[in-house]
Amino acid sequence: MKLQLEKFGTTLISRELGSEAFRAFQPTLRELSKDEELEIDFTGILTLSPSWADEFLTPLLDQLNDKLVLLLSDNLSVHATLKILQEANKKIFKIKS
């Protein structure tokens, strides 16, 4: 399954909205079959902050582990945010180019 993150907006900043996005995504996530990967596509994202991402990507990583795959992005904020989340959570994201 592929998720276009921009469906939640293109400027993803606040914790509040990150947490809301995670809850809103749960019904869709239940459609993910066993062993199926969830790919996150950052295309169209203008700014991603660690606060928003910590409420959305961190719990997804906890739920899915290596079934969560992030598609490579050249956006500087996406890059910086993923780096700090990995450091804070001491867990590595699976990133696909």
Added chain:
Amino acid sequence: MIDKLLIISQAAEYLGVSLNTLRRWDESGKLVAIRKEGGTHRYYREKDLEVFSSELMGFASEWIKNGAEFPATFYCATSSIFNARLTKMENGLIQKPGFEKLYSLIVLVAGEIGDNSFAHNIGKWPDTPGIFFGYNLEERKIVLADRGLGILETLSKVRPELKSHVDAVKVAFTEFVSGRAPEKRGNGLKLVREVIIEGPIDLFYTSGDAEVRMKGLDKVFRVTRGQNTVRGCLAKIEF
């Protein structure tokens, strides 16, 4: 060309303040009105109002120090108003030559600092809720401020051993700790520090009497004790 003159009610609308505030500012000399020969009515040059409202740091620091009124255009009462205005700033930055890629780091830094103010003060604002958020893309400057609890009071709930503003600000920028523990939070200011150190963005940040100045080339992160004690937090981002 003759400068456009506004009457006091138009000037009040332009700045988003009350008529009484303008009269007070006139009497105190903060924003002096023009009077036509022999007249008593106050008039304002539009150009003067534009210059006046570009004094971002002055408005923000007077607000957090003394609760002074400032043009309403800089006030974000809620996080959603802040997010909307941040998106507007982002649109402006994207169109600025040279900022086609860098814009996202500047928005990230401003977004984290502003969102922090809301996240840590929700339900606990001592008086005025919300934040000051002003920017001038021509001057490459963003100012954010809040009249919240400040970093020391917020963090001392989870780290009671913290006694000084300097130590608290140091922890906020360097450790993964949250004032809202046991919620797992607190990575935002760490990333702000890293982005500022590596990128062409300068930061002045103050809370209580603690100050962080990261400016120019070879930036280092250091927290020092300043001359003034501010309420809440005040940040200036330059790029």
